[in-house]
Amino acid sequence: MTLLGDAAHLAAPNGEGANLAMLDGAELGRAIAAHPDDIETALAEYERAMFPRSAEAAADGAELHEILFGDGTPRTLLDMFQGNGQPR
Ligand SMILES: Cc1cc2nc3c(=O)[nH]c(=O)nc-3n(C[C@H](O)[C@H](O)[C@H](O)COP(=O)(O)OP(=O)(O)OC[C@H]3O[C@@H](n4cnc5c(N)ncnc54)[C@H](O)[C@@H]3O)c2cc1C
Incomplete structure (x- = not known):
C-alpha cells in the first residue's frame, strides 16, 4: 500500500497540491513500470x-x-510582490 496526493502530504495551500498529486501519480506509474514483478x-x-x-x-x-497571514503582513506581502522574500 502507498499514498499519493493530499492523502500523502496535505499542506497549507501554495498552489502546488494538484501539481504534486498529478506528479505523484505519474512517478508511481513509472516506478511500477520499472519494477513490474x-x-x-x-x-x-x-x-x-x-x-x-x-x-x-x-x-x-x-x-x-x-x-x-503572519505578524509582518502586509509588509511581507508587499516585499514579496517587489521581489524580496519571495517563496522558493
Ligand atoms: C480552496 C483550494 C484551492 C486550491 N488551489 C490550488 C491551486 O491553485 N493549485 C494547485 O495545484 N492546488 C490547489 N489546491 C490543492 C488541490 O486541490 C489538492 O492538492 C488536490 O486536489 C489533491 O488531489 P488528490 O487527488 O490528492 O485529492 P482530492 O482532489 O481531494 O481527491 C480525493 C478524491 O477522493 C474521494 N474520496 C474521499 N474518500 C473516499 C472514499 N472513502 N471512497 C472513494 N472516494 C473517496 C474524494 O471525494 C475526492 O474526489 C487547492 C485546494 C483548495 C481546497
Missing part, C-alpha cells in the same frame, strides 16, 4: 522521491502562509 521495490522507490519532494513543497507553503 516487484511491487515493494516500486513503492519504496516512489516513496523515496515523493516524501522529500512533498516536504519541500510543504515548507514553501508554510513560508507563503507566513507571508500572507
